[in-house]
Amino acid sequence: MAIISLSRIVAHWAAIQPDRVAVDHEGEQRTWQQLETRTNRLARAYAELGVKENDFVTIALANGVEFFEACFATWKLGATPQPVSARLPKFERDQIIELGKPALVVGVSDGEYAPIPSIPTGFTPEPSLSDALLPEKTATSFKAMTSGGSTGRPKLIVSRIPAEWDPEVPFLEIRNQGAMLVPGPLYHNGPFLWAMIALFKGATVAVTTRFDAEQTLERIETLKIDTAYMVPTMMRRIWALPEEVRNARDLSSLKALWHLAAPCPPWLKEAFIDWLGAEVIWELYGGTEGQGSTTIQGTEWLTHRGSVGRPVETCEMKIVGEDGETVPPGEVGEVFMRPLAGQGTSYYYLGADIREIEGGWESLGDMGWMDAEGYLYLTDRRSDMIVVGGANIYPAEVEAAIDSFPGVRSSAVIGLPDEDMGATLHAIVDVPEGALNEGALMAHLNEKLVRYKLPRTIEVVTEPLRDDAGKSRRKALREARLPAGVS
Known part of the structure; x- marks a missing residue:
């Protein structure tokens, strides 16, 4: 099969399997034929609002059928979907709109970003518009994802992969005309990528509004899911179910369970391997930027316990010491990677600079080591980024919101260990007067930060948290608050 433009890929599958379900959102379904005709009409509505080839369309919709229809309508005009959280506070969304300058914003009230047109959730095109x-x-970029930034401001990671796909090319164990389950938020890169590529390959894609452990197992059984996307927090919650509940469902259809976005404790991974089979469990390490990644199947992991795998065939990786030299196997350093096609071939940033060294090597900020066989083992992060339930959170972004609250002189946000989420956000707030209205502060933060970036605990101090150079002592602050024996 040849490469197909994403503007035609739904039509391709609608011709082959018109009555098969393309998307399932907790029972609300669209067949391939319905998806084709509905997105043709929706694309014409977007065009009337001014969307043109290679424009960005900001999509602020929750998980559901409407999200997929908005993306495919965008691709049908040769434009690029730019997803954001439907619950993103206006303050943060405004920064993204300013950065991306989209031609249309989907999922907000009409006129909110005038003169940029916007349409609300539940928008219905005029019935008079053709569905032919x-x-x-074909857009030059098939996605533009949002990420927090170390400066406290968001950035866009714009893919250099054009909006086209060859359904026959093997990718991430996703089966052609199979069944995919994605219980994560579609505005994050991982869930977006797994869901969309499954659709490009003619699979049925099931999504949920939010993750629920029992519902996930029910969906796998009922829809005969063969591939699933998860983060370790989801796996923890499934494993916390009573054994009789976990084993009550028939999961024999599941051929690949991918986990990524955060470190998976070895005990949890081993438990899933014992439960579902080593050949079913897959892990991927990489970033939204797509410069490089590693993958590992459970069968390999059992002989390389703790590894995130070897670099895929499209990239190369090396471990770099503090002196900038490549270190030998077994020695810890910073993980650098680059695509074999050359630096800058997979993405570009809007609103941020690339962290790279000579030769086009780039880093995601992770520390690790490689064994003699080329398997990568991660040890820590060089950056201050905190991973909570698979979501990346930059402390500077949260601190900027806290520091804008009246009476706050400075703040430091750290990640403390959490059995369920991997980490939990703890805010240390410097208030010279010594009194802080925590309820008012949280109301203030609710207006500026999406829910998962809100601190779970707040500690008030009266001494400055930054040195004379304005640098926060996050590492020392965190170490002082860790339980004995925890690092």
Whole structure:
């Protein structure tokens, strides 16, 4: 099969399997034929609002059928979807709109970003608009994802992969015309990528509004899911179910369970391997930028316990010491990677600079080591980024919101260990007067930060948290608050 433009890929599968379910959101379904005609009409509505080839369309919709329809309508005009959280506070969304300058914002009230047009959740195109096939147009970028930034401001990671796909090319163990389950938020890169590529390959994609452990197992059984996307927090919650509940469902259809986005405790991974089979469990390490990644199947992991795998065939990796030299196997350093096609071939940033060294090598900020066989083992992060339940949170972003509250002189946000989420956000707030209205502060933060970036605990101090150079002592602050024996 040849490469197909994403403006035509739904039509391709609608011709082959018109009555098969393309998308399932907790029972609300669209067949391939329905997805084709509905997105043709929706694309024409977007075009009337001014969307043109290679424009960005900001999509602020929750998980559901409407999210997928908005993305495919965007691709049908040769434009690029730019997803954001439907619950993103206006303050943060405004920064993204300013950065991306989209042609349309989907999922907000009409006129909110005038003169940029916007349409609300539940928008319905005029019935008079045609649902016939549109002219083929292919965007130069198939996605533009949002990420927090170490400066406290968001950035866009714009893919350099054009909006086209070859359904026959093997990718992430996703089966052609199979069944995929994605219980994570679609505005995050991992869930977005797994869900969309499954659709590109003609699979049925099931999504949920939010993760629920029992519902996940029910969906796997009922829809005969063969591939699933998870983060370790989801796996922990499944494992916390009573054994009789966990084993009550028939999961024999599951051929690949991917976990990524955060470190997975070895005991948990081993438990899933024992439960579902080593050949079913897969792990991926990489970033939204797509410069490089590693993968490992459970069968390999058992002989390389703790590894995140070897670099995929499209990239190379090396471990760099503090002196900038490549270190030998077994020695810890910073993990650098680059695509074999050359630096800058997988993405570009809007609103941030690339962290790279000579030769086009880039880092995601992780520390680790490689064994003699080329398997990568991660040890820590060089950056201050905190991973909570698979979501990346930059302390500077949260601190900027806290520091804008009246009476706060400075703040430091650290991650403390959490059995369920991997880490929990703890805010240390410097208030010279010594009194802080925590309820008012949280109300203030609710207006500026999406829910998962809100601190779970707050500690008030009266001494400055930054040195004369304005640097926060996050590492020392965190170590002082860790239980004995925890690092």
